[in-house]
Amino acid sequence: MSKFGAVVWPKLLLFGDSITEVSFQPNGWGADIANKLARKCDVINRGLSGYNSRWARILLPRLLGVPGSTESHFAAVTVFFGANDAALKDEKPQQHVPLQEYAENLKELTKILASSGVSADKVIFITPPPIHEQTWEKECIIKGCALNRVNAVTGQYAQACVEAAAQSGVDVLDLWTLMQKDGQDYSEYLCDGLHLSQKGNQFVSEQLWMLLQRRVEHLPLILPYWADVDVASPETSLLCD
Template sequence: MSRLSSVLWPRVVLFGDSITQFSFEPGGWGAFIANNLARKCDVLNRGLSGYNSKWAKIVLPQLINQSTDPQNIAAVTIFFGANDSAIKEANPKQHIPQDEYVQNLKSMIEYLKGISITEDKVILITPPPIEEAAWEKECILKGCQLNRLNSVTGKYARACVEVATECGTDVLDLWTLMQADNQDFRTYLSDGLHLSQKGNDFLASHLWPLLEKKVSGLPFILPYWADIDHLNPEAMLKAS
């Protein structure tokens, strides 16, 4: 018996913390990307709520490696920093020093390059801004003190941009874009840290042009229905 060839979808991997994990919820930015790439790419959500870049660096080789066919990956987003930038005294478990955060991002980019996922396929995303008053209310409900400051998160965001420049990747600087022109960035956040519907829309609209450049040459997978010969569909649809 002959073996049929498999139809392989190229893949886009969204790798990040809770903002990525939640991105496939209704109206989420990941769901928007997946919908835009239907019949062109599989969009894989590899968001890990609460993770920082140190933990991400450890698990990345378990998520993307030679056995997962890295040559078939069209793009990878790396979206960490919201937890790394937590204040050490208030949240020592998630906090990662800024210089270590930088090295962790570089390490992940180098790892991907080592398995043939070159820097032109990588998009870094900075953490969004922190709305401290709203996030403090969340912290109090959890029995802890305010553990993030927007000014500190901004330093990590700038560091992320510098890594992208040094390593030759694309970058989406959410922290800066959401605060540009004195706009009220609070509307982009649901609880001071995570994204609201408007924030998801904002991220999706700015990420899509960067991602589209990387997948624009990919073909529509399997024939359009109207092009199929209904009297002999096997001629176009059956793999040899």
């Protein structure tokens, strides 16, 4: 057993639904963030396809380590729910969460994080992106169901997310608004009307990095650069705390 302590990486937790779960795919926004933080921070994907904020509120304590332990050392946490909460109640009752409950769930998530030592300044909410109804309806028809999400309703949830962030003292990335800014064609950000295209992933990565950067830019490179290792006595370089 080594007498030297374990090398501990700070953590960036990505908590959300399918848009987070698939973010580690090639050219995904999560993969791009992880690449930027190599040797500085472990980026942990806890995206759960189909989940809503109600289930997230129940589950989050199980995903966090014991407060004060090395396992619970988080540099930042992203909270990216709403796309499923905003599903139309009559078409997707198992995923739909009423608007007010959604807002309260988001605020409760920040309290759960705070109880585990993750302060509000480390938390970033991300609103659901807009829905391109014509494209998503085609997907719904293929699956044998009616259109189950509409952009106007998703916009209400995005606004609730922005307001919950302000009330909780956390930053927010308002994708719903940014992707539709100046009346641009936001369909190019979506691969199926709901989930992100390659361009959408790039957009999220760039926008999120602007919020993450100040939270992680101070993190040092973990373990020495190879050229700085003492060749004559590598233990001196590699086993120092």
